[in-house]
Amino acid sequence: MPDLTLTDEQKDLRELAHSFAEKDMRNVAWEYDKDGTWPEDVMRKAWEVGLMNTHIDEEYGGPGLDYLSGCLIEEEFGWGCSGIGTSLACNGLASAPVALGGSDEVKKEYLGMLTEEYKLASFCLTEPDAGSDVSGMKTTAVKKGDTYVLNGSKCFITNGQYADWYTVYAKTDKEAGHRGISAFVVPRDDTVIIDKKEDKLGQRASNTATVTFNETEVPAENLLGEENKGFKLAMMTLDRTRPGVASMAVGIARAAFEFAAEYSKERTQFGVPIAMHQAVAFMIADMATDVEASRLLTWKSALDLDQGRRNTLSSSHAKRFSADTAMRVATDAVQVYGGYGFIKDYPVEKLMRDAKIMQIYEGTSQIQRLVIAKEVLLGRNVEQPAEPVPA
Numbered sequence: 300m301p302d303l304t305l306t307d308e309q310k311d312l313r314e315l316a317h318s319f320a321e322k323d324m325r326n327v328a329w330e331y332d333k334d335g336t337w338p339e340d341v342m343r344k345a346w347e348v349g350l351m352n353t354h355i356d357e358e359y360g361g362p363g364l365d366y367l368s369g370c371l372i373e374e375e376f377g378w379g380c381s382g383i384g385t386s387l388a389c390n391g392l393a394s395a396p397v398a399l400g401g402s403d404e405v406k407k408e409y410l411g412m413l414t415e416e417y418k419l420a421s422f423c424l425t426e427p428d429a430g431s432d433v434s435g436m437k438t439t440a441v442k443k444g445d446t447y448v449l450n451g452s453k454c455f456i457t458n459g460q461y462a463d464w465y466t467v468y469a470k471t472d473k474e475a476g477h478r479g480i481s482a483f484v485v486p487r488d489d490t491v492i493i494d495k496k497e498d499k500l501g502q503r504a505s506n507t508a509t510v511t512f513n514e515t516e517v518p519a520e521n522l523l524g525e526e527n528k529g530f531k532l533a534m535m536t537l538d539r540t541r542p543g544v545a546s547m548a549v550g551i552a553r554a555a556f557e558f559a560a561e562y563s564k565e566r567t568q569f570g571v572p573i574a575m576h577q578a579v580a581f582m583i584a585d586m587a588t589d590v591e592a593s594r595l596l597t598w599k600s601a602l603d604l605d606q607g608r609r610n611t612l613s614s615s616h617a618k619r620f621s622a623d624t625a626m627r628v629a630t631d632a633v634q635v636y637g638g639y640g641f642i643k644d645y646p647v648e649k650l651m652r653d654a655k656i657m658q659i660y661e662g663t664s665q666i667q668r669l670v671i672a673k674e675v676l677l678g679r680n681v682e683q684p685a686e687p688v689p690a
């Protein structure tokens with residue numbers, strides 16, 4: 300059995316993240332959920348205490364943490380408030396393609412921007428007609444001299460309204476499907492227009508917006524990796540961010556499990572605490588097992604990366620199972636609360652609403668199954684080393 304003991308540094312980091320989640324996220328989570336309040340104060344504090352941009356290398360001002368450490372932080376974010384947590388983690392999603400495909404100058408400029416002061420970045424892949432299948436995207440990037448000019452709209456962009464720069468995927472060859480996509484880092488200027496802030500079912504404190512690029516010009520050096528290799532960069536990015544997303548789902552499930560277990564000991568029906576009814580106790584038992592199993596899959600997918608192995612399969616296992624677990628556990632937590640679970644004065648209905656998005660963003664549960672099926676049917680070697688970075 301591999302040793303899963305955390306180092307002292309990892310334990311301290313988890314403690315820091317837990318204390319932040321408890322004191323700075325939970326105390327405003329239900330309030331901010333009500334009106335979809337942008338959690339600027341929480342975001343700035345997270346930056347100050349060092350809980351943002353944790354994967355950025357020391358060379359560019361970050362702590363260069365390993366992926367398992369990132370998972371420890373994101374589980375606590377999910378436990379505290381996954382709406383705020385999604386916005387806190389978004390710089391990691393936007394900066395991964397830059398770290399993978401940017402030149403040293405681009406990394407210094409854009410990763411450095413995030414570590415020098417509190418700044419935000421967004422990841423712009425999805426379009427109205429191109430969600431799970433990004434090959435149909437319509438945003439274009441046309442090379443003009445030593446610049447690229449971008450035109451098109453991206454929807455559902457986390458932190459889109461507040462970002463200082465964007466990682467944008469655009470077609471550089473319209474006829475070539477996913478082989479015609481390139482990635483760019485795009486600073487915000489007057490040609491970047493925020494069209495719409497979404498009013499959401501859950502994770503209401505995170506910002507989700509439509510971002511339109513209207514004749515937006517960037518230097519040719521802002522191309523990340525090679526032209527027409529953006530799809531590969533996006534997939535490599537998601538391999539690196541899915542362990543964190545899965546951890547956020549573990550955090551939601553753990554919160555729902557804890558609330559349900561506590562309530563089941565307090566609520567009395569038929570003369571005994573409802574935890575004494577086997578049907579309820581078994582729901583609690585299944586929650587506990589699923590939280591544990593999700594965490595193990597998630598840690599495995601992070602350890603694969605940290606130890607230099609390809610984690611496409613393990614990160615899809617982790618993301619799919621943890622997201623579905625979060626939804627199931629949060630739904631069962633509402634069941635354990637009975638009618639009170641359906642009422643906003645109690646904490647679990649928010650968790651059920653928040654959990655739903657975990658099955659949708661960064662690849663739906665169906666898309667994860669497609670990846671898993673492809674990987675296992677092709678018989679890919681699970682011990683395969685990680686693919687080389689494309690830049």
Ligand SMILES: Cc1cc2nc3c(=O)[nH]c(=O)nc-3n(C[C@H](O)[C@H](O)[C@H](O)COP(=O)(O)OP(=O)(O)OC[C@H]3O[C@@H](n4cnc5c(N)ncnc54)[C@H](O)[C@@H]3O)c2cc1C
Nearest residue numbers: 422423424425430431455456457507659660661662663665
């Ligand atoms: C709150 C929120 C935040 C987001 N943040 C970002 C962000 O920061 N950046 C970004 O680029 N995007 C972001 N997204 C977009 C998100 O990644 C997409 O919504 C997601 O990839 C699904 O795309 P879609 O919504 O177009 O659904 P569709 O692709 O239209 O899918 C609809 C349904 O069909 C299923 N389906 C589709 N194709 C298949 C298939 N081949 N086999 C089986 N089932 C299939 C899907 O699983 C789903 O159930 C965000 C979305 C939300 C709601």
